[in-house]
Amino acid sequence: MDQCNVRFLPDNLTVQVSSATTILLAAGKAGIQLKSGCGGKGTCGACKVILVSGEVEVESTGNLSREKIDAGVHLACKTKIMGDITVEVPLESRLAEHQVLMGSANGLLSEKEINLLSQYGLTPLARKISVHLPEPSLTENGADWPKLNIELKKHLGEGKIDIPLGVLRQLPDALRVGKWQVTATLVELNDRYELVNVEPGEQVNPPYGLAIDIGTTTVVVYLVNLATGAIIDKQGTYNKQARYGDDVITRIVYAVDAPGNLAEIQAAIIGTINELVDSLCTKYQVKPEEIVGAVAAGNTTMTQLFLGVSPKYVRLEPYIPTMNSVPPLRAADLGLHMNPHGAVLNFPSVASYVGGDIVSGALVTDMSNGDDLILFIDIGTNGEIVLGNRDWMVACACSAGPCFEGGGITFGMRAMPGAIERVEIDAQTFDVTFKVVGGKQPIGICGSGLVDCLAKLREAGIIDRAGNFQKDLQTPRYRQTHEDKEFVLAWAHQTPGDKDIVITENDVKNLIRAKGAIYAGIRSLLRMVSLEVEMIEKIVIAGGFGNYLNVKDSVQIGLLPDLPVEKYDFIGNSSVKGAHLALLSRAAWKEAEELGKKMTYLELSAGNDFMDEFVSALFLPHTDLSLFPTVEG
Numbered sequence: 001m002d003q004c005n006v007r008f009l010p011d012n013l014t015v016q017v018s019s020a021t022t023i024l025l026a027a028g029k030a031g032i033q034l035k036s037g038c039g040g041k042g043t044c045g046a047c048k049v050i051l052v053s054g055e056v057e058v059e060s061t062g063n064l065s066r067e068k069i070d071a072g073v074h075l076a077c078k079t080k081i082m083g084d085i086t087v088e089v090p091l092e093s094r095l096a097e098h099q100v101l102m103g104s105a106n107g108l109l110s111e112k113e114i115n116l117l118s119q120y121g122l123t124p125l126a127r128k129i130s131v132h133l134p135e136p137s138l139t140e141n142g143a144d145w146p147k148l149n150i151e152l153k154k155h156l157g158e159g160k161i162d163i164p165l166g167v168l169r170q171l172p173d174a175l176r177v178g179k180w181q182v183t184a185t186l187v188e189l190n191d192r193y194e195l196v197n198v199e200p201g202e203q204v205n206p207p208y209g210l211a212i213d214i215g216t217t218t219v220v221v222y223l224v225n226l227a228t229g230a231i232i233d234k235q236g237t238y239n240k241q242a243r244y245g246d247d248v249i250t251r252i253v254y255a256v257d258a259p260g261n262l263a264e265i266q267a268a269i270i271g272t273i274n275e276l277v278d279s280l281c282t283k284y285q286v287k288p289e290e291i292v293g294a295v296a297a298g299n300t301t302m303t304q305l306f307l308g309v310s311p312k313y314v315r316l317e318p319y320i321p322t323m324n325s326v327p328p329l330r331a332a333d334l335g336l337h338m339n340p341h342g343a344v345l346n347f348p349s350v351a352s353y354v355g356g357d358i359v360s361g362a363l364v365t366d367m368s369n370g371d372d373l374i375l376f377i378d379i380g381t382n383g384e385i386v387l388g389n390r391d392w393m394v395a396c397a398c399s400a401g402p403c404f405e406g407g408g409i410t411f412g413m414r415a416m417p418g419a420i421e422r423v424e425i426d427a428q429t430f431d432v433t434f435k436v437v438g439g440k441q442p443i444g445i446c447g448s449g450l451v452d453c454l455a456k457l458r459e460a461g462i463i464d465r466a467g468n469f470q471k472d473l474q475t476p477r478y479r480q481t482h483e484d485k486e487f488v489l490a491w492a493h494q495t496p497g498d499k500d501i502v503i504t505e506n507d508v509k510n511l512i513r514a515k516g517a518i519y520a521g522i523r524s525l526l527r528m529v530s531l532e533v534e535m536i537e538k539i540v541i542a543g544g545f546g547n548y549l550n551v552k553d554s555v556q557i558g559l560l561p562d563l564p565v566e567k568y569d570f571i572g573n574s575s576v577k578g579a580h581l582a583l584l585s586r587a588a589w590k591e592a593e594e595l596g597k598k599m600t601y602l603e604l605s606a607g608n609d610f611m612d613e614f615v616s617a618l619f620l621p622h623t624d625l626s627l628f629p630t631v632e633g
């Protein structure tokens with residue numbers, strides 16, 4: 001059979017695929033995003049599905065237990081469809097309900113964002129100018145474009161104006177249809193203007209722009225009215241590249257593995273953005289041609305994949321990206337659903353692991369405009385950290401691993417409905433209470449819950465400072481299995497499944513390594529500039545995980561510096577907020593370009609103090625308790 005029907009339950013969605021397609025790819029085609037941590041190698045076990053009926057060819061069962069195999073569980077990435085089949089996709093294998101961090105909750109700008117915008121000034125990337133040209137005659141017979149150029153310069157001043165061939169082709173008819181009145185849409189670039197559209201007559205519709213955050217996991221797009229600066233709406237979804245792996249490394253490996261893969265993975269991110277743009281355009285009846293500018297921010301690998309530039313050397317020592325800054329591009333070069341002549345700006349990156357998303361975040365912190373020492377941290381798979389003020393900035397990236405996003409933890413998951421996000425443990429009875437995202441029954445535990453959990457396990461004396469479980473704990477929640485020691489956070493009857501949700505000693509050790517890496521990164525930056533933690537005026541935390549973080553517990557475990565809670569600030573998705581700011585203000589965009597150049601990158605694997613700091617941080621909260629006076633107390 002060449003074509004097979006694949007029915008997915010409980011969604012009841014059917015797609016047709018060629019025989020020998022994997023279930024993972026078929027699910028993607030059906031719009032069901034499966035977890036695929038290892039990028040389809042069959043090693044992570046994240047893409048489990050249950051075969052209800054039909055014929056398949058199993059390439060590998062990975063580390064599935066006999067029990068699971070007997071129950072019909074298959075690895076979607078290693079199971080080929082050989083006939084019409086029906087497959088059930090369990091909740092825990094799906095990416096679909098992940099919370100996409102959209103920036104401000106309601107589309108309105110926060111007071112801080114409004115202040116920042118008024119500080120830089122509202123000078124959007126594109127604007128419309130309506131002009132009237134004198135009608136030509138046999139004696140006044142100059143060409144169309146020079147005459148329009150002169151008229152536009154009366155409004156713009158002396159900057160050079162470029163006109164692409166496609167707009168040149170529109171021009172003669174637009175002038176004559178409009179009886180010598182046209183509305184020109186111009187994009188303002190650093191050293192020139194570009195005429196991206198001409199319309200006959202006087203047009204009052206505003207130009208539109210896009211602010212785009214290209215996250216490794218999720219993608220967010222704001223549709224912005226460039227005349228007023230208002231966000232029309234925002235939408236977010238999964239990065240379709242997730243089917244090639246959860247993290248940047250597996251995606252790089254895929255992109256460079258075979259000819260055609262780079263184009264495929266680039267098409268996945270362009271497709272993700274285009275779907276969001278199409279949805280916004282349909283909802284607000286905006287024509288894609290009316291979108292004339294976009295600003296995108298992403299980490300270095302995401303930016304290179306977005307542009308179709310191989311990220312091969314980002315991953316190989318000495319970790320060199322192809323470029324730090326990208327000249328303005330035209331939308332048509334990338335295939336974005338907007339005016340083909342529209343400009344696409346990409347935030348500059350600093351190094352292979354400190355990308356445009358961090359520069360965008362630093363722009364939003366406003367750290368480059370004040371004397372106060374600010375520490376900016378974006379905690380994800382990589383903990384990216386920037387320290388500095390208006391005079392200098394240093395930055396580093398520490399591989400914290402995927403723990404805080406739920407990776408490498410027995411019941412770890414991202415912050416989606418069903419994730420335990422807060423934990424309390426009674427030190428006397430060891431009873432556990434928890435709060436679950438979406439108020440549902442728990443199915444796992446997300447980053448903020450893990451931080452809480454580690455702090456509460458230590459507070460209750462269940463683990464020691466090195467993360468070892470104490471022997472002889474008098475509670476049925478503590479048990480030793482043949483694999484590991486574990487503590488029960490939720491009994492099976494409290495969950496929708498049939499298993500207790502536990503945290504194991506190995507999970508605890510992984511978490512300690514992750515928090516140790518971030519704290520060691522902070523200390524390394526401080527040592528680089530010979531400053532102490534107490535000199536930090538403000539700590540700004542970005543990212544999905546950071547948004548739900550409990551500062552007190554984070555200090556308790558030694559993840560964050562022991563400074564008063566008032567010094568902490570959470571800014572959510574700073575990447576898209578910076579892109580929005582840069583879309584609306586030429587001065588902010590220039591500042592972003594300067595920021596990229598200004599940050600000095602500290603490579604933590606290059607023989608500095610990081611390893612010593614890391615080893616010292618592998619305790620709760622730290623080997624040196626004087627660094628955590630409130631915890632010691």
Ligand code: FES
Nearest residue numbers: 036042044045077
């Ligand atoms: Fe299928 Fe990892 S086992 S994606």
